[in-house]
Amino acid sequence: MSPLTDTLTARIRAEGPMSVADWMATCLWHPEHGYYATRDPLGAAGDFTTAPEISQMFGELVGLSLAQAWMDQGSPTKAVLAELGPGRGTLMADILRATARVPGFHDAISVHLVEASPALRARQAETLADHSPTWHDTVSSLPEAPLLVVANEFFDALPIRQFQRDGDGWRERMIGRGEDGALTFGLTDALPREELAHRIEDTRGGDIVETCGPASAIVTALGARIAAHGGAGLVVDYGDWRSLGDTLQAVRRHESVPPLDAPGTADLTAHVDFEALASAASPARTTRLTPQGVFLERLGITARAQALARKLEGEALEAHIAAHHRLTHPGQMGTVFKVLGLTPEGAAPPPGLDA
Numbered sequence: 001m002s003p004l005t006d007t008l009t010a011r012i013r014a015e016g017p018m019s020v021a022d023w024m025a026t027c028l029w030h031p032e033h034g035y036y037a038t039r040d041p042l043g044a045a046g047d048f049t050t051a052p053e054i055s056q057m058f059g060e061l062v063g064l065s066l067a068q069a070w071m072d073q074g075s076p077t078k079a080v081l082a083e084l085g086p087g088r089g090t091l092m093a094d095i096l097r098a099t100a101r102v103p104g105f106h107d108a109i110s111v112h113l114v115e116a117s118p119a120l121r122a123r124q125a126e127t128l129a130d131h132s133p134t135w136h137d138t139v140s141s142l143p144e145a146p147l148l149v150v151a152n153e154f155f156d157a158l159p160i161r162q163f164q165r166d167g168d169g170w171r172e173r174m175i176g177r178g179e180d181g182a183l184t185f186g187l188t189d190a191l192p193r194e195e196l197a198h199r200i201e202d203t204r205g206g207d208i209v210e211t212c213g214p215a216s217a218i219v220t221a222l223g224a225r226i227a228a229h230g231g232a233g234l235v236v237d238y239g240d241w242r243s244l245g246d247t248l249q250a251v252r253r254h255e256s257v258p259p260l261d262a263p264g265t266a267d268l269t270a271h272v273d274f275e276a277l278a279s280a281a282s283p284a285r286t287t288r289l290t291p292q293g294v295f296l297e298r299l300g301i302t303a304r305a306q307a308l309a310r311k312l313e314g315e316a317l318e319a320h321i322a323a324h325h326r327l328t329h330p331g332q333m334g335t336v337f338k339v340l341g342l343t344p345e346g347a348a349p350p351p352g353l354d355a
Contacts, residue, residue, distance in 0.1 A: 002025065002033070004034075008026060009022070012175070018174060019161055019174060020161055022159070023159075023175045024268050030264060033263055035266065037116075037118070039122040049254075050153050051091075052152065055320070057304050057305060058091070061304070062091070062095060063097075063099045065234065065299060065352050066095070066103075067102045067105050067266070070105060070232075073231070073232075073347055076108060076230065078108060079108050079145065079148055080109070080142055080231070081109040082142055082146045082150075084116055084139070084218070085114065085119070088121060089126075092127075095123075095150070097229065110143070111128065112134050112142055112143070113134070113135050143282045146230040146231040147230075147231035149231070150233070150234045150235075151237070153236070154235075155212070155272045156238060158212050160270045161210065161211050163210075163211070163245065164206060164208050165204065165209070168210075169193070171188050173185055173186075183260045202242070202244075205238050208244075209243055214274065215276070215277060215280075223283065227344050230347070232343050232346050235272075235338060235341075236339050238272065238333075238340070239274055241274050241289055243273035247270045249268070250267065252266040284345075286343075287354060288353065290353050290354065290355045291334060291337070291342075292339055293327070293329060295328065295353065296349070301328060302324070309321070318332070
């Protein structure tokens with residue numbers, strides 16, 4: 001049980017079962033009891049750790065990739081450097097430190113953060129106090145200018161819907177109350193779904209396919225801006241080219257927990273369908289989907305790791321080696337996480353990625 005359990009149960013009793021998307025949105029963003037609305041979830045004392053919190057090398061290389069994309073497009077004198085879901089501001093701080101010596105870059109950019117959580121905005125303000133960031137609730141209010149944007153572990157937290165194939169139709173997975181009153185999963189009747197017609201060819205009865213309308217809408221907005229004004233985008237997240245299977249998961253204190261257990265107290269995420277993002281990005285161009293480890297190795301993470309290691313010893317050196325391994329190796333984040341780039345038509349892909 002949690003403070004949000006009674007609220008959700010009352011809503012289901014009054015309105016009927018909820019979609020997985022509505023469930024996720026309420027659990028994550030309820031103004032009083034939502035997961036992101038009430039806490040800083042990152043780090044050892046929180047529930048999960050992201051790549052920027054593991055090592056400074058991640059943000060440094062992401063920043064240099066974006067700065068090179070800016071130079072490849074003629075070093076425009078006004079540009080927007082933006083991050084979606086900036087966490088504690090660690091990634092943006094590393095980007096700004098690594099790019100400080102890129103000629104003209106810091107004179108050209110203004111820093112913008114798309115963040116809805118008041119708790120995390122406060123942490124970002126502390127971390128980035130020297131850089132005067134501007135906050136936005138949505139990407140639609142970002143300035144109309146060349147856009148250099150990164151979204152690291154942002155899209156996985158957006159609400160998904162789940163559909164289970166039944167013949168040539170689909171039954172949506174819903175959340176309701178069981179006979180004992182406890183929250184439980186159920187299914188609607190089977191109906192044709194035009195948006196899933198193309199998935200009949202690669203699924204069988206009982207297979208689950210997930211969709212994320214908010215993710216597609218955000219990438220459509222980013223793609224339109226990059227196509228119109230120039231710039232580059234980097235999407236880094238776990239997932240694959242095409243969604244298949246139930247990937248909804250809940251994490252509390254770095255451990256997997258049942259998704260319906262104590263709503264509002266655990267992080268809820270799902271794997272990203274990169275094929276859907278790439279399709280939504282038009283008229284911007286997208287790069288080939290690239291494993292995070294390959295992306296970072298192409299940018300020189302091993303050489304950077306070796307340079308940093310020369311100043312370390314003992315436990316600090318061991319932690320540094322472990323961080324490099326975690327970010328890049330197969331079976332760790334190196335293959336589980338993928339990178340997709342966005343560019344305007346005719347522009348070179350951001351370094352680390354292939355057209």
